[in-house]
Amino acid sequence: MPYLPTAQLWLTQSSLLLSARPATTRITTKYTIAPKPKSKSSKPKPISATETEAPALSVPAAPTAELTLKTFDPVSGTTLKYKTNKAAEVSRLIQILGRLARGMGNGGKGIDVGEERVTVGIKMEGVVEGVVETVKEGLEKVVGGVGGGKGKKKGKK
Amino acid sequence: MSEGHMSNDEFLASLNDLFSTGRTKDHGSIYLTQKCMTYSQDAPPSATPNIPFPDLNPAKPLPIIIRATNGKSKEKRAQKIKLSTIVEVAALEGFYARYAEVCKVGMSGLKKRDRSKAKEKLKAKKKKQGAAGAGAADVKS
Incomplete structure (x- = not known):
């Protein structure tokens, strides 16, 4: 279940998966708004435990959103993921989804992988x-x- | 639970509502799924030894089904919202252009491009140029 480093790579890999299994592959886009993860406060910091708790309490005021793209084929079990938190990427990613959708309907042929x-x-x-x-x-x-x-x-x- | 598929317009309007209800809370998820529509009768037949991958060569382009949910399940299932629409191949391009707009507006929680640093740099540059402007006109060009 790898997270791919770039959207371009995710597109390339997903188009390959789609060309192999166009009818069963699905693409899920998950948009999550979450209060800041608690990982900071749960880190073992025995010395400054009281100090770190105070900022952690004020942090949830600014929740962070995340966008996860997942290509999944239930037959072969292949999963490809890409995660981002940048608003600037949204329109390009949806454009990519459109391209992949066209490939899905076409039996996985003719997906423009662009760059x-x-x-x-x-x-x-x-x-x-x-x-x-x-x-x-x-x-x-x-x-x-x-x-x-x-x-x-x-x-x- | 789902009341059949909506038209593309209805779907986009409902998706907009779904995003705006999510925006008022500080947590939650929205799931968007796209898949090839294979439930209807003209879906490719299942695999046989002779044709191991029947889906590679569909007789005609298959429509895409797009679903959206707010991911509520189990004890919160009563609050679950499910939307779905079927987009014909010919309508894909137009649909995705509008879909992108809805998503761009709806996913407002994501990080905006940070221009403050770039601005500071620009300011510093201007200051430098302003100070040295009188003496170093040749250097700039």
Whole structure:
């Protein structure tokens, strides 16, 4: 039951799950308003126990809200989660839900994963560079064998 | 308990109400679920050895069912609110645009983007520039 670090990753993984099991997968969005968790006061702090209690009492005045996205497929038991507390992300996340919904109805096909393509592009560039490097090396060897030192310099250009 | 599905408009209006009742309290949850509608007869058949994943190739795009609850169960079940609506594939885009609006307004408890720090930085920058402005016009450009 992993929490994924970014919304983008959650989208990528969820789209993969949807393309495998479009009919059974469900996506739940949970919006929770909770009084500040008590974890602070329950931490073992024997020395300043009385000191920490006082601020903990004043804290619940500002409850914190949280948004949890969960993709769950009951057949395979796969669960993917993403949690945020930022209001700025809401509209993008709902937009993502819309994209995934379209994929659900379509039998899991044609989900636009957005930014993923960019990373693929970068990877490809790296590969191309690698290929160019090896080709260059090969050329240098050939040219070096024929023309000696001067040839090598030409190859590098 | 649920009184059948609502139309998309009714659903969004009720969801708005659900969010605003939640806002008056300092705790509570709202659950929104979306799923492919497979209950009706034209749902894909169950898996057979010949077709292990029948849901991968539906004969036609399936509608999406969207549910919303306030998560009250067990002894508080009497207070449970359940909303549901079915969105046809063609209507998905329009529905989600409005859905996003409702959620943005409703989820007001989330952290706003903290602009105070950025403002302070800007102020400090302006101060610096103002003080050095007379002498360092070249440097700025």
